[in-house]
Amino acid sequence: MDVVTVAFYDTKPYDREYFSRAAEQAGAELHFHEFRLAASNASSAAGARVVCVFVNDRLDRECLQVLADGGVKLIALRCAGFNNVDLAAAKELGLGVVRVPAYSPHAVAEHAVALLMTLNRKIHRAFNRVRELNFSLGGLVGFDLHGRTVGIVGTGKIGRAAAQIFRGFGCDVCAYDPYPSEEWASDFGVRYVTLDELLGASEVVSLHLPLTPETFHLIGPESIARMKPGAYLVNTSRGKLVDSAAVIAALKSGQLGGVALDVYEEEEGVFFEDHSGAALQDDVLSRLLTFPNVLITSHQAFLTEEALSAIAGITLDSISRFARGEEAVKERTLA
Numbered sequence: 001m002d003v004v005t006v007a008f009y010d011t012k013p014y015d016r017e018y019f020s021r022a023a024e025q026a027g028a029e030l031h032f033h034e035f036r037l038a039a040s041n042a043s044s045a046a047g048a049r050v051v052c053v054f055v056n057d058r059l060d061r062e063c064l065q066v067l068a069d070g071g072v073k074l075i076a077l078r079c080a081g082f083n084n085v086d087l088a089a090a091k092e093l094g095l096g097v098v099r100v101p102a103y104s105p106h107a108v109a110e111h112a113v114a115l116l117m118t119l120n121r122k123i124h125r126a127f128n129r130v131r132e133l134n135f136s137l138g139g140l141v142g143f144d145l146h147g148r149t150v151g152i153v154g155t156g157k158i159g160r161a162a163a164q165i166f167r168g169f170g171c172d173v174c175a176y177d178p179y180p181s182e183e184w185a186s187d188f189g190v191r192y193v194t195l196d197e198l199l200g201a202s203e204v205v206s207l208h209l210p211l212t213p214e215t216f217h218l219i220g221p222e223s224i225a226r227m228k229p230g231a232y233l234v235n236t237s238r239g240k241l242v243d244s245a246a247v248i249a250a251l252k253s254g255q256l257g258g259v260a261l262d263v264y265e266e267e268e269g270v271f272f273e274d275h276s277g278a279a280l281q282d283d284v285l286s287r288l289l290t291f292p293n294v295l296i297t298s299h300q301a302f303l304t305e306e307a308l309s310a311i312a313g314i315t316l317d318s319i320s321r322f323a324r325g326e327e328a329v330k331e332r333t334l335a
């Protein structure tokens with residue numbers, strides 16, 4: 001089998017560690033770039049037959065054209081979401097596109113719950129207080145999750161894992177999905193309802209659906225107005241599902257009681273990087289960071305040992321199948 005050359009973009013030390021470990025077996029030669037892939041720098045892939053990208057690389061038509069002209073044949077996404085790739089253009093240009101449809105749904109679901117628990121029980125505030133020898137409890141009142149209604153929007157792999165955790169806490173879990181899994185719901189005591197019913201009934205709304213043109217700003221002024229006053233919103237899916245300006249207005253009015261985000265609509269170029277020495281240029285993100293009842297992590301829900309191993313293993317398996325001229329695994333194939 002020929003050694004296949006793979007150009008990696010937006011890589012961090014943990015990508016290099018987990019992929020290098022698995023690469024030899026896959027017969028792949030890996031070239032790691034730290035910068036994000038875009039049309040302006042896509043010529044850097046010349047000589048590679050495969051490019052491996054992450055959530056914030058921008059594979060628009062122009063970028064894909066440069067890749068195809070340079071001899072690239074396969075785009076391997078080392079993530080589940082694929083809203084950053086122009087699939088129609090990839091198809092036209094004869095580029096294959098594969099992704100990792102599932103690595104560890106538990107990693108993301110557990111992070112969603114961790115964010116909610118931290119926010120609700122004010123752990124983020126207590127941590128800082130105690131380190132300053134302030135042992136007072138003022139302002140740290142949370143609520144029992146037991147008995148509360150949690151609304152899960154999107155019951156795919158991650159939404160189901162999250163729903164099951166909340167059932168374990170003794171929550172009443174309702175869910176909305178245009179393609180409901182009735183058998184799963186009845187096995188775990190989850191009720192499917194309409195999106196409007198979910199928004200009106202839930203004390204916590206957690207988003208686990210993909211970003212598509214239809215789901216862009218699913219949570220905006222109108223849907224927030226339909227939520228229970230003081231409800232908590234958790235988004236570990238994609239930033240553009242949520243209208244950040246509407247969230248800020250709702251936090252100011254108290255319509256939202258707390259917001260936990262692992263993703264942000266303008267995260268590209270900000271998340272995954274250390275900006276601690278410079279002024280933050282994004283005024284919306286800056287404002288969000290001023291609220292005591294907002295908790296933001298930098299798209300880290302996937303970052304567990306299990307998920308990183310699975311991502312590297314599945315991606316390199318797809319690449320070596322491609323190198324051997326085999327068909328890609330169907331559920332991993334986008335184009």
Ligand code: NAI
Binds near residue numbers: 102209
């Ligand atoms: P999945 O494909 O298994 O499930 C998605 C579910 O959303 C499906 O059941 C689908 O029917 C449903 N859905 C589609 N449109 C909907 C709508 N308008 N309203 C409600 N439900 C709708 O995907 P999975 O693996 O559960 O991932 C969910 C999302 O989590 C991904 O799309 C991705 O954006 C995000 N994600 C975030 C990560 C992170 O590190 N923060 C890591 C991995 C995924």
